[in-house]
Amino acid sequence: MATIRDVAKHAGVSVATVSRVLNETGYVHEDTRRKVETAISELHYTPNEVARSLYKRKSRLIGLLLPDITNPFFPELARGVEDEMQENDLRIIFGNSDENIKKEKEYIQTFVQNNVVGVIASTNHPDTDTYRKLNIPVVFLDRTADNRPSVYADGREGGRIAAHEMIARGSRQITVMQGPKHIRPAQDRYQGAVDVLSDQGITYNIIVTSSFSFTEAGTWAKELFEQHPDTDGVIASNDIVATAVLHEALRLGKKVPEDVQIIGFDDIPLSSLLTPSLTTIRQPAYDMGRAAAGLLIQLIDNKNIEHNTIQMPVTFTERETTRKVEQQHG
Amino acid sequence: MATIRDVAKHAGVSVATVSRVLNETGYVHEDTRRKVETAISELHYTPNEVARSLYKRKSRLIGLLLPDITNPFFPELARGVEDEMQENDLRIIFGNSDENIKKEKEYIQTFVQNNVVGVIASTNHPDTDTYRKLNIPVVFLDRTADNRPSVYADGREGGRIAAHEMIARGSRQITVMQGPKHIRPAQDRYQGAVDVLSDQGITYNIIVTSSFSFTEAGTWAKELFEQHPDTDGVIASNDIVATAVLHEALRLGKKVPEDVQIIGFDDIPLSSLLTPSLTTIRQPAYDMGRAAAGLLIQLIDNKNIEHNTIQMPVTFTERETTRKVEQQHG
DNA sequence: TTTATATGTGTAACCGGTTCCACATTGAGG
DNA sequence: CCTCAATGTGGAACCGGTTACACATATAAA
Known part of the structure; x- marks a missing residue:
């Protein structure tokens, strides 16, 4: 790799001048600039970021x-x-x-x-x-x-919206999936949903999902319908979990949304490609x-x-x- | 941020000695090592990677x-x-x-x-x-x-397998989705599938999918069933496209896999959570x-x-x- | 006791840039 | 013609590490 000194020598100038050309700082005569630029391209020189980073x-x-x-x-x-x-x-x-x-x-x-x-x-x-x-x-x-x-x-607000919409659409035996305890946004969503549910005097159950991993999502989905078979509305902790719940519900022969409604969280790209496609609380991730x-x-x-x-x-x-x-x- | 010279001064030694302690190179007296280590922890010193990187x-x-x-x-x-x-x-x-x-x-x-x-x-x-x-x-x-x-x-082999399995399972009006032309693995899969299909004298159609984006996947799925409504087997260019095809097929009231079979490619995590779950050619991505x-x-x-x-x-x-x-x- | 070797430590050059400062040179204004 | 500001350029210090080398001391071998 060529260095700034190689360029300087090749162009017949000092390293300071080359540096000025590179950074477009200070005064450089037009002719000099051209000489330096020629040298740079002839040597295929690119400045070393590490050296620059060290000084700066x-x-x-x-x-x-x-x-x-x-x-x-x-x-x-x-x-x-x-x-x-x-x-x-x-x-x-x-x-x-x-x-x-x-x-x-x-x-x-x-x-x-x-x-x-x-x-x-x-x-x-x-x-x-x-x-x-x-x-x-x-x-x-x-x-x-x-x-x-x-x-x-605003996860809290998201949770509230989910609960409101769920209620407005007629679910009365709602299960809220509580995401991992140590993840703030997960708790906010959960709290938002629970706030509304309590306010409105709707009975609800809780399933704790202690991670967001694909492999475990299925487990909680199963757990949900085993423990609370009469659930007619699920507010999931995110779209992965919601997808697993949807999958399990359909496997059990339940009709979605007729028998059980599901609301996810995030709106990951695949959510719209599910069948039925997933209703969710969208976060504009990008x-x-x-x-x-x-x-x-x-x-x-x-x-x-x-x-x-x-x-x-x-x-x-x-x-x-x-x-x-x-x-x-x- | 403390530098190696600060540490040297604090420990009453030279920078070379500190460097030796850091890198566990050369000889360092046990007592000296301790002094240096004390200085390091007292000053919360961490070596600057940039300086090291420059020299090395x-x-x-x-x-x-x-x-x-x-x-x-x-x-x-x-x-x-x-x-x-x-x-x-x-x-x-x-x-x-x-x-x-x-x-x-x-x-x-x-x-x-x-x-x-x-x-x-x-x-x-x-x-x-x-x-x-x-x-x-x-x-x-x-x-x-x-x-x-x-x-x-081995994308080619993957394509072959997909075609074989599709045929073995009775599809005779197969549509192969050809992934983006400039993406080698996509072409390999496609070629592998087409090789087998031709060999076996099975008629097939082609749909070109010029990207792997979620938004466009739906478009190609629609195109597929519009142009080739009699398709009874789809070999998709990857799982995203396969998911879109599945979605569209179900939307059109087709039964999967009875009316149309679908094979994807990749085995992305969500594939197993679809309903029906997606048959696919798995690549061990991780x-x-x-x-x-x-x-x-x-x-x-x-x-x-x-x-x-x-x-x-x-x-x-x-x-x-x-x-x-x-x-x-x- | 002498010599060779192992152990221990410091000085300074070096990595490849950037920038301060000194030192021209030129041109405009007085 | 003189002064001053603008323009142009180079030398060298500096960033924070690493390491070659010189030098000192201790220890073992002869």
């Missing part, structure tokens, strides 16, 4: 930490982040945390060691020193911590990723931020696992 | 280039890569290429600029200078190029990711590699979108 104490990398890219909600988020970053000449160091504090810490550490200019993290522990002591901007994604920069959807990236970039550029917590809207996405209602609702 | 001319980063993390096949791959890398203290710079040569080139360039020690790429153009001229190891994943390190599944990462690490460590192209098995995964056969088949 900042790279063009950001760290992205997600729980598990294998959960279909996160690729959308990641893609949003990536697209925004890519457009801003920023690259991503990526890691899966598995909601595991140790792994999380290790990743954050290596992010810092690599001089990343910022971090986007989907963590359950935004309030630990791991993040507090970072002296680079952090944006929490799909999570919040009071007054820290974050982009998230846009959330983009928004988080945009916010992070602003923070990096030291822009004055008015709103550093961005709450994205959740929307009731009516499909075929719920019945129709005549009257308007909201 | 190699980082602890690898580049991972995938077409689109949003396609459910790739998160599995990515996760396999990540897990293996994580266990070997390597981190990942990640990018989506969108099968776009320019984007691909840009990413590879920034990988190099960041001193990555290796690259894993899922590219349609492994034979370009972009990869030939790299002087770091590259492993092609889900793609091959003759004699270059690669991990892939394992492929791990294998690619393992191979890359061997190459980085300059191990003598016997087999640098790893072909993973594809397996017929029988579920509910195909009928049962009595007799044994192969």
